[in-house]
Amino acid sequence: MLQQPDATLYEGKAKILYATTDPKVVIQEFKDDLTAFNAQKKGTFFGKGAINCQISATLFRLLAEKGVPVHFRSLDSPRRMVIDRLEMVPLEVVVRNRVAGSLTKRLGIPEGEELSFPVIEWYYKRDDLGDPMVNRDHIRILKLASDAVLDEIRTLALRTNEILLPFYRERGLILVDMKLEFGWNSSGSLVLGDEIDGDTSRLWDAGTGEKLDKDRFRMDLGSVKEGYEKIYERVVGHAVES
Numbered sequence: 615m616l617q618q619p620d621a622t623l624y625e626g627k628a629k630i631l632y633a634t635t636d637p638k639v640v641i642q643e644f645k646d647d648l649t650a651f652n653a654q655k656k657g658t659f660f661g662k663g664a665i666n667c668q669i670s671a672t673l674f675r676l677l678a679e680k681g682v683p684v685h686f687r688s689l690d691s692p693r694r695m696v697i698d699r700l701e702m703v704p705l706e707v708v709v710r711n712r713v714a715g716s717l718t719k720r721l722g723i724p725e726g727e728e729l730s731f732p733v734i735e736w737y738y739k740r741d742d743l744g745d746p747m748v749n750r751d752h753i754r755i756l757k758l759a760s761d762a763v764l765d766e767i768r769t770l771a772l773r774t775n776e777i778l779l780p781f782y783r784e785r786g787l788i789l790v791d792m793k794l795e796f797g798w799n800s801s802g803s804l805v806l807g808d809e810i811d812g813d814t815s816r817l818w819d820a821g822t823g824e825k826l827d828k829d830r831f832r833m834d835l836g837s838v839k840e841g842y843e844k845i846y847e848r849v850v851g852h853a854v855e856s
């Protein structure tokens with residue numbers, strides 16, 4: 615699988631997509647940049663891309679083994695993965711197991727409270743609108759996805775949560791919430807895409823309750839790199855090689 619020269623298809627806040635010689639396949643490269651609050655806050659640390667890429671690769675492999683369709687094919691280098699080229703559904707799907715972040719304010723429930731069942735939320739991917747939360751009627755009006763597709767995404771998101779919750783628990787991590795994205799591959803299948811790591815999930819240490827994810831950066835808690843390294847160690851199974 616060769617990357618084509620001048621092959622940049624898309625550059626986002628945390629990742630770059632490159633075309634390959636196979637139109638069905640692209641390379642997803644993880645950058646060392648960190649952004650929050652719709653890119654108003656910016657940061658970076660060396661090695662962050664490789665850490666997140668390998669966390670994501672480990673989780674995508676696990677999900678694929680358990681029957682969840684994913685875009686991941688293989689690791690190309692420590693911070694690049696070979697994936698199915700997807701046509702993305704323009705929605706962010708948030709799955710929540712505990713109250714945190716925007717939900718604390720929205721419902722007036724203290725941070726950390728366990729939800730009696732996983733709560734799903736939909737956000738419309740539109741930077742210029744600030745990725746607003748939308749409901750099924752809004753999604754119908756905007757024709758972003760049919761009801762049947764939303765049901766399929768919901769089932770896949772809940773299944774992903776059901777697989778990841780015990781995986782993290784066995785490694786001393788609490789999955790508070792996460793953001794997932796889905797898209798269509800060249801065979802017309804709906805698959806889980808994007809990334810799953812400390813940029814897109816809230817993960818707390820089960821022993822101390824310490825936040826290990828991007829909230830360290832968002833909330834200026836310090837030791838951002840160390841938090842990501844702890845997630846890596848628990849998920850990948852060994853310390854980050856320096």
Ligand code: UDP
Binds near residue numbers: 708714717745815828
């Ligand atoms: N999230 C994300 N990208 C976004 C917004 C949220 O990956 O653009 C993740 C976030 O890291 C958290 C979950 O989605 O794990 C729920 O985030 P929340 O709605 O609480 O928003 P936030 O507090 O980040 O504004």
